[in-house]
Amino acid sequence: MSQQSVLLNRAGRPKDQAKRKAVLEAAKCLFLRKGYEGSSMDAIAAEAGVSKLTIYNHFSDKATLFSEAITAKCDEQLPERLFEFCPKASVESVLLMIGRNYYELISSQEAVELQRIVVAMANQEPRLARMFYEAGAQHMVREMSKLLIQATHADRLRVENPGKAAERFFCLLKGDDYFRVLIGICPPLVGEEAEQHVREVVGLFMNLYRCS
Structure with missing residues (x-):
């Protein structure tokens, strides 16, 4: 060959x-x-x-296809290159870019509907729920953890537990409003409100993990 x-x-x-x-x-x-x-x-x-x-x-089967569809959606909005550590770029600017893309992803009608589908059938299809989590949230936490490890090694941040820090970052971005969005009683933030929310989250994160 x-x-x-x-x-x-x-x-x-x-x-x-x-x-x-x-x-x-x-x-x-x-x-x-x-x-x-x-x-x-x-x-x-x-x-x-x-x-x-x-x-x-x-x-191989419909569950795998569902999981791959979730992965494809996440890769469209949050490609792995967004999590690459660049010594010349400020950590804050990188986090802002990740934060904006993540919030836009979870706020999209497509993502909200997919989340509702999985929650509704989680008891009957626990394998599907796990695949959804692994393809979406877990994958992003893993990529974010790698970025935080590199930033810590470069003395740009001080993060003792990168996995937990990554989880906190995404939880802060979801905020208290996300549950209300899922159950349909309020719309997600858009425009300047969404930008302000992301900036506040990144500011809190930097204050918590910035090297003194």
């Missing part, structure tokens, strides 16, 4: 990647419109314009 063939196999053929993306988009649309139980693999295949076999070539 030629080196070019090896590289193509590793990257995946463009046509296959296009089909995979189409399946993920179709899955997100149907899960939001009909819920998890109401979205069959046949319906997702029809929505994506592919065969059901094509779906199973990329995803």
